[in-house]
Amino acid sequence: MVGTFSYKFDTPTFKGTSTFPTGLFINGKFVDPVEDATIDVINPTNAKVIGKVAIGSSRDVDIAVKVAQDAFDKSWGLNVAGSERGKLLWKLADLMEQNADELAALEALDVGKAYSVARNFDINGCIATLRYYAGWSDKDHGQTIETDENKLAYTRHEPIGVVGQIIPWNLPLVMMCWKIGPALATGNTIVLKPSEVTPLSALRMCSLVNEAGYPAGVVNIINGLGSTVGQAMSEHMGIEKIAFTGSTVTGRKIMEAAARTNLKNVTLELGGKSPNIIFDDAEIEQAVKWAAHGIYFNHGQACAAGSRIFVQAGIYDEFMKRFTAHSQALTLGDPFEPTTYQGPQVSQTQFDRIMNYIDSGKKDGAKVHIGGGRHGSEGYFIQPTIFTNCRPEMKIVKEEIFGPVAVVIKFTDEEDVVRQANDTAYGLASAIFTQNINLALRVAHKIQAGTVWINCTNFPEVNVPFGGYKQSGIGRELGEYALRNYTAVKAVHVNLGHKM
């Protein structure tokens, strides 16, 4: 019997009850997994178990892929006009809007993020993403290519077929919408695995998918572990493409699995250690506020987090004074309190991982300028933390911490800061603060990163591509570029007169 999750929110920011089935969502229905298994859902604010959801195995992946292939062949794919796909995506966005408060509450509960952030950033961003791709559904045309008078050649952008999507826990619905938006707009069917750490909101979306009117089997959601469901998806011969967001380590495993099996197309959005460069002439108050947003947004659990802050010597002392005060004034607490800026980290595992990084920074001789410890006595809260006196070889300077932990590094000249900014295996994002447009653009063009924000940071737009250089990934999400992740280009040659 498929179970049910039911939670009564009686909070200062949201009151209401959320109830939905907790099975696997396959062929438009909630079903039990082939092998009976569940995982606990844990509230990171107090570490209490608040429910259980079913998790799948490779056998459920087999079933979902078959169903998705049937839907692709019979009721989706080339059978449905782009304009119709656009209407359905728009309807799904409308349904998210109608249920926005509840969806935000589920994200706040499961991830631990502030309800106001979940409502205003996550859910509004999801709605905007689906509407953006709804607009593309009937506009992603191929080209007519001139060869000579005796030939007509043209290209078609055809859907790939069954695509696999594996998403993380830091922005569960945002990552879901970044992935399903372009995949559905271009006519693919989907098998999606949410993170086992945050399984709730994707389940709530399943009934909205049905309500929007998607044919059964177009969207299939299988909660489960990465090592079983994720691995099975990556190896599956019936999945022609995998899109993944998460750690670089797991990205490698997915590529290896794809290489070993059917050479499926792989796009990866991985880790980062993004530099945030603040020059002497920056508007300092704005630089401080953006730098704080850069590292503390979502409790530092953002792949684009501006975790290495380079400050030019002339404003270093003043920046540190203001940045310290700003960081110390952040309110940590229950995500549903209206004044909360920072909630808990998502899990015990992530809490331990971040605390280990903090310990390694201390042992390596970096100075804890502020923070460095647990906040409160229950849940997974970590104090906003700033390290100074760092050296390039320290783990806290090189590796992604994915928590509210910044390293601040003083620099003097432009060439040196560009060298330091690029001295990383990652290349996801970066930021530059200066009022000198020539300096800003000169540095922007030298930084090896998929995104350069000038006088802002951690500020993506749905119509602008996002993705990484180097070990931060392969391919781009968002914008028109994301459509290329989900289409195969077919060239059609029509002979109008060439004789053999």
Ligand SMILES: NC(=O)C1=CN([C@@H]2O[C@H](COP(=O)(O)OP(=O)(O)OC[C@H]3O[C@@H](n4cnc5c(N)ncnc54)[C@H](O)[C@@H]3O)[C@@H](O)[C@H]2O)C=CC1
């Ligand atoms: N780029 C980003 O937005 C994210 C980066 N990360 C980074 O990864 C670190 C570790 O976090 P994790 O949750 O352990 O990341 P992870 O990469 O293991 O998890 C992300 C997703 O991949 C799945 N997965 C795990 N192993 C898999 C496998 N062998 N095959 C297929 N799918 C698999 C997970 O179940 C989850 O759905 C974080 O501290 C952070 O540095 C984590 C989440 C998001």
Ligand code: BAL
């Ligand atoms: N991983 C998608 C964007 C972010 O974490 O900031």
